[in-house]
Amino acid sequence: MQHIKNIIFDYGNVIFDIDFKIAQASFAKLGVADIENFFAHKSHNQLFDDFETATISPAEFRAGIRKAANKPDLTDAQIDEAWNSLLIGTIQQNHDLLLKVKEKYRTFLLSNNNEIHYDWIINYLKTTFQINNYDEYFEKAYFSQHMKLRKPNTNIFEQVLKENNLNPAETLFIDDSPQHIEGAKKVGLNTLLMTEKPAQLQAFLKANGIL
Structure with missing residues (x-):
């Protein structure tokens, strides 16, 4: 990579x-x-x-x-x-990992989300990790309900690329949904399909030459 x-x-x-x-x-x-x-x-x-x-x-x-x-x-x-009920949680190691990755790359979050889930997640982050939001962990965090766009439609990827002046040939998109990966490929993004659990994110990034 x-x-x-x-x-x-x-x-x-x-x-x-x-x-x-x-x-x-x-x-x-x-x-x-x-x-x-x-x-x-x-x-x-x-x-x-x-x-x-x-x-x-x-x-x-x-x-x-x-x-x-x-x-x-x-x-x-x-x-x-x-x-x-589908929201399980995350681990502190992933937050530490995101900061490490951010030192080496420009990083962004792009999530299909909604108001009910978003409010639950923000409360969970505050009570579990004393984190107010993901502003510290990414250059910018994008959520579908704020953009009024969603993956796998190409316009959501195009907006992120345009707003941040990103070259798709130099940009990697990581997602667990094959249909989202296909949408990203249509705009020229490099892609990785996440095949591990979030607890194995660090090992997954190392195995794919990101770290």
């Missing part, structure tokens, strides 16, 4: 553990049917895309879950608990 000067990291299952199966089980318990088509790693209901691009509000998202579960009496707390 001699020619790489910039790295764009995904967040979920690259830096931070998430488990789609847990969320699937949680939604199923709420009454959502055909859960594999409703919400999975590689495909999901349009409701989730709309929420990740802030096309709909948290209240509208929750209304969509109530409709899918056919339970209009579900509380906000029940829905949020089910939705946030």
Whole structure:
């Protein structure tokens, strides 16, 4: 990776553990049917895309879950608990690692996210690591709900490249989703598919010549 000067990291299952199966089980318990088509790693209901691009509000998202579960009496707390159940956590070593990588490369975070998850994560970082946000760990952290764009669409990658004057030929994108990797390739980015758990991020970067 001699020619790489910039790295764009995904967040979920690259830096931070998430488990789609847990969320699937949680939604199923709420009454959502055909859960594999409703919400999975590689495909999901349009409701989730709309929420990740802030096309709909948290209240509208929750209304969509109530409709899918056919339970209009579900509380906000029940829905949020089910939705946030996929968020597992991260380790201090990954934060230390990100600072180390930042010394060698220009680094960025690019995450498909949403308001409910974002608020949970920020609270988790504050209470667990005394971290307010990721500003210290990347040159800039990008979240889909703030950009109103999401991966794997090429326009989200193009915006990050343009705003930071990045040459895609010198930029590496790391993600755990094959469909996101394909979107990145379309704009000329170098890519690595994360095949390890976030706890193995350092070993994964070393194995691929990043460290």
